[in-house]
Amino acid sequence: MVAAVTRATQTLLLAVTGAVLVRMAAGDSYLRYVNSWMRWPLIACGVFLIVLALADLWRDQGSQGDEHDAHVPRAAWLLFAPSLVFFLVAPPALGAHFAERAQNATVPIKDASEVSLPPLPEADPVPLTLDDVLFRAAYDDGATLADRRLELTGFVSRDKSGTWYVTQFGMNCCAADATVMRVAATGVEPPPDDQWVRVVATHVPGTGDGGVDSPEVTVEELELIEAPKNQYR
């Protein structure tokens, strides 16, 4: 049997949860879990929870304790769990383990005739995001990618057959709805999983057409890089 959560423990619960939220949003670690616009809501919410805890301390000085508030469900203990997991496991941004399981990002399926893709900018190699590659490969047989050297950034993941991918997660709301964008890579020895890389590569014509399978690229140059602050797109 689990002990009832006393009023003083409830206050501690509020303070710890608030402090963890502020701690997360004050640095960059919140970016591993949620969108960047969540920073200020998280700080406001964390400060509010701390104020709520402090108000309670102040109140306990004067008023008589009350008999009702101690009766909260025992499930309230679980509120310690996210704070503990955050400190003990320090969950990283989603990586190669989840890439094999996550939903593939969808290329918006439109009538091909309605899509007019602007030509790529002049640079060589031309930096391109993975979602852009997926989109361009899906239409016109990847005509806008033809004969161009692309500079792509992402982390390394593998599927069961051993093919390796330059990978990035897209996030709409939080990491739970992350969708995976990835481009199969050939031509060089793959670095270990989760290593961030910048590659210069060319699109293999015809791959990724219609947005069904991942496009393939032939890698010419590979550079190991630090993970960016915000690893999602």
Add this chain to the structure above:
Amino acid sequence: MSGSTKQEARPTAPGRNVGGLPLQVYVVFGVLGALVVSQQWLVPRLDSPALATWSTIFVAIVVQSIPFLVGGVLLAGVIATLLSEKALRRFVPANPTLGVPVAGLAGVALPGCECASVPVAGSLMRRGVAPAVALTFLLAAPAVNPVVLVSTAVAFPDRPEVVLARFLASLVTAIAVGWLWLRFAGRVPILHRQRGHDHAEGAAQAFLGSVRHDFIHAAGFLVLGAMIAAAINTFVPREIIDSVAGNFFLAVGSMAIFAFVVALCSEADAFVAASLSAFSDTAKLVFMVVGPAMDVKLASMESGQFGGAFALRFVPLVIVVAVLSACGMGWWLL
């Protein structure tokens, strides 16, 4: 101080008192401190990719939801403190049969996520609003508000019929459940968690007390739901989810179950639905209609707020009505 010492003499208060505070808080504080100090030693030992993925998703769901939950309990606190029963009666028709559709449409105007709407509904009931009316609001507010509709329109570009189908199916679900509840479940006991009436308190203290109570009450269940949803996301093989997409009944059933167990925010679920490319449009609609109305996190919060007997009836009712309504709209519009 003397007052709080007297309180701790009750049998449920564990442990002795140390300086007026129960022993428990010191034990908990000590354990937390010890864990944080041993963090350097523990972290490498907890390093497995599956555990890391689970904890990332778990923390993400909690972190994403808590600000919305706080917003909801603040709104609930405002209702509890400021809105008198008389004022509420002016907005909500006295006849619950009329009140149900009014509450459904009120959901259009009030953007709230589903975690927020549970304490708001509880607060409305305490203010004397008929349960069926409050429940309709609970179902409508997270499902038909402008934020959700816009995100659906973004997720399904050039498909306004999907947005319309989602709006209508969710509204029909909310109103139908309200009327069914009114007709058949009037006697199902709903726990009204009473909070203390400290008459000595000022309005500010009463407000803070209400907010604190509602938050602690709901947050534990939110965490439980997030744990389950993260486990499903991490540990159920994707092939199992994908292989059922072909069959209509299996697809609809599995989408309903999927929506129930993954417990996504209603603002985000349209993107997930859109990404389930193997499934038919109707199955995706089922996912988007069931999700905001009922999921494991909501069921957990509702059984905490309104009691187990309530949840046992309400949860299946909502799921069945939502699936039927989504299938109907899908057949008609998509």
